[in-house]
Amino acid sequence: MWQLYVGLSILFFSLNDFTVKNIKKAKPEQILFFQFLSASVLTFIATIFFNQVLKINFFHIFLGIGYFLSLMLFYLALKIGELSKAAPIFGLNVIIAAILGLIFLAEPFTIKTIAGLAFGTLGMYFLGGKK
């Protein structure tokens, strides 16, 4: 069953980027306004439904700012670039999280990590080329 859930997750994330690419006239901040509004409502309902507690701390402020800035830049990239290039590059954000984990959380530096960082960086190089 988890395969179906992951498949649906992939489908909805891809549909998100595909839909944004197809919004021709609106500015990225306008798209984000409606996207964040509807997502806030849905996740608030899920929070209540699953009986989770809303606690605000210092890090949550950075979370909102970071999410806004990253999507704003990504949507700008989608406006002028190809979906099949910009989306994979944005999807490589796990590389940055992995590097930060290595530096600040002293996570183990394994062969898998080195291979992941190398493949990801090479992938970005080939996707970012002009032709």
Added chain:
Amino acid sequence: MTSWFTYAALGMIIQGITLFIVKLILPYSGNYSLLFMQYFGGFLCVIIYILIKKSWTKMKVKDILFATMCGAFSSLGVGFFYLALNETLISVAAPVRGAGFLIFTSLLGVIFLKEKITFKKVLGLVLAALGIIFLTI
């Protein structure tokens, strides 16, 4: 360096930092409440940005509908991923989702938006997917 690449790369870096912050907070809060904070925080930021830049222009109803649908798509995407995590390990689900997302999104671009398939693009996609798999298993 092309400008779309600069935007995508900067967005990727900031998203990576955000993901790292999520990793720090996650043990102390619920998945959905954390997501709510993320979206609601983003919503407040976008309001402040629009007010400062005075950048609001008239939008078509179709675009408003599409943008609202994006909120549902991203929430459902995360929601289904959490459901998958209830049944399997993150080290199994995350690489499948990460690599699958790259390939499926690119396919949508190629099939429906008639974007070109080049050798460099395919090579870049395969390497990026491998990178995600190795980093998340």
